[in-house]
Amino acid sequence: MDSLEHLNPQQRAAVTASAGPVLVLAGPGSGKTRVLTFRIGYLLSQLGVAPHHILAVTFTNKAAREMQSRVEKLLGHSLQGMWLGTFHAICARILRREQQYLPLDANFVIFDEDDQQALIKRALRDLNLDEKLYRPTSVHAAISNAKNNLILPEDYPTATYRDEVVARVYKRYQELLVSSNAVDFDDLLLYAWKLLNEFSTVREQYARRFEHILVDEFQDTNLAQYELVKLLASYHRNLFVVGDEDQSIYRWRGADYRNVLRFEEDFPDRQKILLEQNYRSTQRVLDAAQAVINRNRNRTPKRLKSTPEHGEGEKLVLYEAVDDYGEAAFVVDTIQQLVAGGKARPGDFAIMYRTNAQSRLLEEAFLRAGVPYRLVGAMRFYGRREVKDMIAYLRLVQNPADEASLGRVINVPPRGIGDKSQLALQMEAQRTGRSAGLILMELGREGKDSPHWQALGRNASLLADFGSLLGEWHRLKDEISLPSLFQRILNDLAYREYIDDNTEEGQSRWENVQELLRIAYEYEEKGLTAFLENLALVSDQDTLPENVEAPTLLTLHAAKGLEFPIVFITGLDDGLIPHNRSLDDPEAMAEERRLFYVGLTRAKKRVYLVRAAQRSTYGSFQDSIPSRFLKDIPADLIQQDGRGRRMGRSWQSESRRSWDDNYAGTWGSRPERAKPSHAPILQPRFKPGMRVKHPSWGEGLVVDSRIQDEDETVDIFFDSVGFKRVIASIANLEILS
Ligand SMILES: Nc1ncnc2c1ncn2[C@@H]1O[C@H](COP(=O)(O)OP(=O)(O)OP(=O)(O)O)[C@@H](O)[C@H]1O
Numbered sequence: 001m002d003s004l005e006h007l008n009p010q011q012r013a014a015v016t017a018s019a020g021p022v023l024v025l026a027g028p029g030s031g032k033t034r035v036l037t038f039r040i041g042y043l044l045s046q047l048g049v050a051p052h053h054i055l056a057v058t059f060t061n062k063a064a065r066e067m068q069s070r071v072e073k074l075l076g077h078s079l080q081g082m083w084l085g086t087f088h089a090i091c092a093r094i095l096r097r098e099q100q101y102l103p104l105d106a107n108f109v110i111f112d113e114d115d116q117q118a119l120i121k122r123a124l125r126d127l128n129l130d131e132k133l134y135r136p137t138s139v140h141a142a143i144s145n146a147k148n149n150l151i152l153p154e155d156y157p158t159a160t161y162r163d164e165v166v167a168r169v170y171k172r173y174q175e176l177l178v179s180s181n182a183v184d185f186d187d188l189l190l191y192a193w194k195l196l197n198e199f200s201t202v203r204e205q206y207a208r209r210f211e212h213i214l215v216d217e218f219q220d221t222n223l224a225q226y227e228l229v230k231l232l233a234s235y236h237r238n239l240f241v242v243g244d245e246d247q248s249i250y251r252w253r254g255a256d257y258r259n260v261l262r263f264e265e266d267f268p269d270r271q272k273i274l275l276e277q278n279y280r281s282t283q284r285v286l287d288a289a290q291a292v293i294n295r296n297r298n299r300t301p302k303r304l305k306s307t308p309e310h311g312e313g314e315k316l317v318l319y320e321a322v323d324d325y326g327e328a329a330f331v332v333d334t335i336q337q338l339v340a341g342g343k344a345r346p347g348d349f350a351i352m353y354r355t356n357a358q359s360r361l362l363e364e365a366f367l368r369a370g371v372p373y374r375l376v377g378a379m380r381f382y383g384r385r386e387v388k389d390m391i392a393y394l395r396l397v398q399n400p401a402d403e404a405s406l407g408r409v410i411n412v413p414p415r416g417i418g419d420k421s422q423l424a425l426q427m428e429a430q431r432t433g434r435s436a437g438l439i440l441m442e443l444g445r446e447g448k449d450s451p452h453w454q455a456l457g458r459n460a461s462l463l464a465d466f467g468s469l470l471g472e473w474h475r476l477k478d479e480i481s482l483p484s485l486f487q488r489i490l491n492d493l494a495y496r497e498y499i500d501d502n503t504e505e506g507q508s509r510w511e512n513v514q515e516l517l518r519i520a521y522e523y524e525e526k527g528l529t530a531f532l533e534n535l536a537l538v539s540d541q542d543t544l545p546e547n548v549e550a551p552t553l554l555t556l557h558a559a560k561g562l563e564f565p566i567v568f569i570t571g572l573d574d575g576l577i578p579h580n581r582s583l584d585d586p587e588a589m590a591e592e593r594r595l596f597y598v599g600l601t602r603a604k605k606r607v608y609l610v611r612a613a614q615r616s617t618y619g620s621f622q623d624s625i626p627s628r629f630l631k632d633i634p635a636d637l638i639q640q641d642g643r644g645r646r647m648g649r650s651w652q653s654e655s656r657r658s659w660d661d662n663y664a665g666t667w668g669s670r671p672e673r674a675k676p677s678h679a680p681i682l683q684p685r686f687k688p689g690m691r692v693k694h695p696s697w698g699e700g701l702v703v704d705s706r707i708q709d710e711d712e713t714v715d716i717f718f719d720s721v722g723f724k725r726v727i728a729s730i731a732n733l734e735i736l737s
């Protein structure tokens with residue numbers, strides 16, 4: 001393979017390593033992901049391994065897609081049959097194939113966060129436990145943690161009273177999941193592990209199939225993932241893992257970088273390869289990053305070296321804004337200037353922050369400036385009621401035993417099935433040990449002949465009506481295409497009449513349903529199961545619209561594995577990074593430091609370190625102090641941006657008054673300045689259905705518009721970038737029709 005020339009000797013050694021376990025440990029930007037990708041190409045083209053004998057695990061679906069297209073480019077043909085995806089996607093695939101071994105039907109669904117919470121609450125209620133004493137989120141976290149550590153309900157330790165309660169909720173929660181024919185994210189791993197652990201024939205089948213297993217970002221695997229990989233690799237033992245202990249940032253999700261040590265213990269014959277050359281960043285960026293990470297204990301010191309092409313590079317730029325409005329304004333303004341001056345392209349920039357909530361002010365600043373941006377994060381679209389309703393309907397049709405979905409839509413639109421009828425149905429389900437959905441369908445099919453009819457008394461006929469609809473859709477799902485099924489459900493429900501009351505809000509709701517339908521069309525070939533699976537698995541990074549030239553806003557967590565020419569790290573204040581929650585826990589503090597390190601090492605050319613002397617909270621401003629991590633970066637690597645406040649080196653001790661306040665309002669707009677400068681707008685000018693043109697995003701369809709704070713906010717579906725919310729007085733929209 002010619003491409004091996006594009007590798008340094010250590011990388012080449014890793015790519016062409018002989019059979020057996022291989023551990024590649026190396027710092028950021030040293031080509032770990034590249035090595036993994038090349039090794040797949042090498043196995044296929046040089047060793048003649050068939051694609052279906054390879055399993056490669058990435059951290060996000062987006063990373064999987066990228067890797068796939070890179071390998072395809074290297075080889076010049078498609079990778080039919082190779083398994084490549086996240087742990088969750090791969091486990092879902094195994095479970096669907098081996099469904100007969102599970103306590104679930106073939107159509108099992110994957111519950112999202114909301115469903116999981118609802119089910120935890122239900123479990124607490126069933127056990128007569130007070131939600132205020134046992135907060136559903138924290139109980140859920142404990143259960144999730146147990147699952148990630150392969151602890152089953154019956155093995156949950158009950159040392160304290162609280163543990164004992166969690167154990168009971170865990171058990172009930174699992175029962176509810178099974179009776180809903182559903183799994184949560186953690187179950188995907190847990191069930192897959194259990195399956196391979198208990199059934200040696202199944203294990204053997206997969207272990208023989210996967211001649212080569214490759215894992216990226218190995219430092220962020222949890223115990224369940226590690227044990228699963230071990231089982232999968234138990235026959236051929238060709239396990240190739242790459243990682244960096246310093247970039248382990250998912251401890252809160254059960255990730256355990258000690259898996260690297262476990263690997264060395266479990267595979268004493270492993271080859272270990274270290275990569276030393278960094279190909280991503282300039283030396284100054286690397287020096288700053290190293291100064292930060294060197295403060296962590298119990299790690300193997302590494303030296304990060306840049307290539308001659310990258311060279312020394314520029315100093316890191318430090319900017320201190322007066323407040324968080326100024327912080328956001330600085331970011332947007334700097335980007336605009338660099339782009340206008342031809343020094344950078346819009347897609348070169350990433351703006352990172354510690355918590356999702358920090359994106360709001362940044363987004364507003366981008367919107368006000370009319371600068372398009374990409375936001376990586378949970379798609380708010382999927383949080384809308386009408387979207388969730390329709391997804392619940394589809395899930396119910398696919399899997400009538402799905403209790404959470406049934407509960408959501410049984411009386412939506414209202415069809416007279418009130419609480420009492422629902423309770424009666426639930427009791428009948430409990431009495432007969434069948435799911436409510438199946439009872440409904442039987443009522444629909446058999447009417448008075450069904451034994452349930454008598455038991456349900458007065459409620460039976462309304463329930464039967466709904467049951468026959470459900471039964472009909474369930475039958476149709478295998479006969480007609482997904483979009484047709486979707487349309488059919490909408491018609492049968494008269495759903496549009498229900499949600500679209502001809503107000504703007506109503507029309508916007510209907511537009512959202514149309515948007516979901518549009519997505520369903522993309523799954524016309526693959527069908528309902530794939531459609532729902534995709535909805536359940538869209539991870540944070542996956543919501544990034546591809547091929548759009550725009551700055552990217554994302555959390556530090558979501559930035560892992562990525563690289564950008566210019567990186568802004570915002571909110572560099574104590575309490576944000578390191579986060580408040582971590583201040584009194586050394587392990588958590590070490591992880592915050594790694595998170596900052598991950599952020600810094602994403603940058604190829606330039607880093608902006610940004611903070612605000614004051615932050616707005618609930619309408620007032622509070623002083624904040626600089627992140628303690630800033631102090632660890634040597635002064636000679638940093639240059640302060642002249643437009644900001646001047647900061648001394650001992651920031652924490654310096655009195656605020658001595659700071660030269662050269663904030664002249666150029667860069668920020670405090671809340672009172674944020675008001676529009678024009679006369680208040682009282683009537684919306686844009687109507688849903690209008691076509692409009694935006695200076696940067698081009699043409700789009702107005703979906704919704706409303707008056708907010710005496711200004712008009714317009715939701716637009718742009719042909720180029722999808723949904724955007726803009727402020728009419730600033731966005732400079734042209735009405736086309
Ligand atoms: N031998 C090489 N020659 C030229 N460029 C390289 C070489 N190796 C890696 N690169 C480039 O360096 C950058 C970093 O590589 P890669 O993303 O694989 O690093 P990584 O070790 O996976 O980083 P991270 O730890 O952040 O995930 C990429 O742009 C990659 O294409």
Ligand SMILES: [Mg+2]
Nearest residue numbers: 032033034561
């Ligand atoms: Mg990588």
